[in-house]
Amino acid sequence: MGVGPPSSLAAVGDAPGLRSARYERQRARIVEAAVLLVNEKGVCAMTLQEVAQALDLTTTSVTYYYRYKEQLTAAVFEDTLGRLHDMVREAAGAATPQERVARYVEIYFDQFARGLRGKAPPLAVLSELRTLEDGARRPLLAKYQAIFRDVRRLFGEVDTAERKRLFSARAQLLNEALFWTIIWLPNYPLSDFHNVRRRMMDIFENGIASAPSSWTGSIVDPDAGALEDAKQDFLRVAARLINDIGYKGASVERIVSELKITRGSFYHHLEAKDDLILECYRHDYRRMTRIQQEVDRSERNALFRLAGSIMSVLTLQFEGSHPLLRTTALHAMPVGLRQQAIERFDRLARWLAGVLVDGMGDGSVRIVDPMIAANIIISTINSAYDLRGWARRQPREDAIDTYAAVLMTGLFDRPC
Structure with missing residues (x-):
């Protein structure tokens, strides 16, 4: 017993490819529900039972995909870090530092708006990474450090120690200003996000x-x-x-x-x-x-x-x-x-x-x-x-x- 997905999530006779697609969709649904709870309550207070309740599932249905809370929490941050890195990589294709940063800010605001509209899961609050045990935290912090280095490269090549110090300060300010928007940006109407982004970019520039x-x-x-x-x-x-x-x-x-x-x-x-x-x-x-x-x-x-x-x-x-x-x-x-x-x-x-x-x-x-x-x-x-x-x-x-x-x-x- 318990070696396959709950019967409510898979039909008898499904082809392997279809079962695999359903499996991944359900994992994504669970991560999406979990990120909302992590952002609302923090990692320590979030429970697998609450995740299951948010999806109208039993806790057993959730633990089939993520046996332990720590595994689900790590998946939440993996997902956010992956999406954040995709944003930076897309922005890196622009021609100048100003254009690259402007594109990064634009993509971030678009993701934020999609999250508020329910069109995409929100990004997890990355500060909660610190609450994880060392074994889970270290690889995730390494992923964030790779993102940080790529954000730093948006400003140009780091070819001297002086430029590395300066570009590190710029990358830190840029990332933290974007992450802090979770506190104040929801106070603005979605229809005004374009103007808020423009004013924010003016300060960055x-x-x-x-x-x-x-x-x-x-x-x-x-x-x-x-x-x-x-x-x-x-x-x-x-x-x-x-x-x-x-x-x-x-x-x-x-x-x-x-x-x-x-x-x-x-x-x-x-x-x-x-x-x-x-x-x-x-x-x-x-x-x-x-x-x-x-x-x-x-x-x-x-x-x-x-x-x-x-x-x-x-x-x-x-x-x-x-x-x-x-x-x-x-x-x-x-x-x-x-x-x-x-x-x-x-x-x-x-x-x-x-x-x-x-x-x-x-x-x-x-x-x-x-x-x-x-x-x-x-x-x-x-x-x-x-x-x-x-x-x-x-x-x-x-x-x-x-x-x-x-x-x-x-x-x-x-x-x-």
Whole structure:
């Protein structure tokens, strides 16, 4: 018993080719149902039973195709990475860096719209890759690294160490800005996607600063003068561990082991691990507010204040001792807590949009869509933690200047 597909999925006497086609179609249906649940609940919360219920199947019908949840989860990311790589390969056929990037963005937006219309499965949230066990995670990360290298080549040949560093920063900004659209793009009507894409591409091409050579800023330490308490040690270690190995890997046992304290001490300060993640986001929001308040004291123009904020956060992300918590933790949180964290990102986006509008008023910032630009800034500074290795291979000031310049002046070489 149990050696063939459930009787409801195959008819007696089917030809081998027909059975094979049905088998692959059913596997694709299961992956499509699973990606929706992964994006909604996160890998840890998704179950095979829920996948089966979404398809009106029994759990046994699902386990015939994917015996374990880990196998299905890996298939979800395999599918997304394959489709993403196809997009990059298609875009690579265009003639110039600008045309290649524009084509990549166009294909990505089209895929996003098809997913919202139900015409194609959505792409899985790739940050959830971090939640997988090493054996499943490593080959999938290798596939993403191959995609990243191909995205980097969209900007040209990587023929010197300097160009490799620069093109890596550009590829990171581009990919993370596209991935972050899952948070804010659904707020726009599908009929306006063309205009949103056009405005986003304008920022990619020309940056934010009105004069490419005029941007600068002062770096602020958001933790200077802040009152120390025992909870901050939890937050510092938790943020680093969650950023590195995901929510599941950053167990209470591992946190207390690094701090050399007892579990009782942990639960004295925090009731549950979910509270820790939310408190990390709250703490980050307070740190961002301190940066904001400090740079706002300057009488310089809005671009100076904006650059100072960005460079200050990049310093936190590149140093890595107490970074901001990556959005990789969002989908591991219960839906209610996740919404609270997203609301904080929304408030940050609104503050950034306000500074951008001020800059348009004083002439230091180009005329751009402030909310799109704000979300590009958020995705850029948030994901900078992943470039710590890149930053270590050069002077820290050079790394901050290079990465910030990609935001300020755009993704492409300017004519001499």
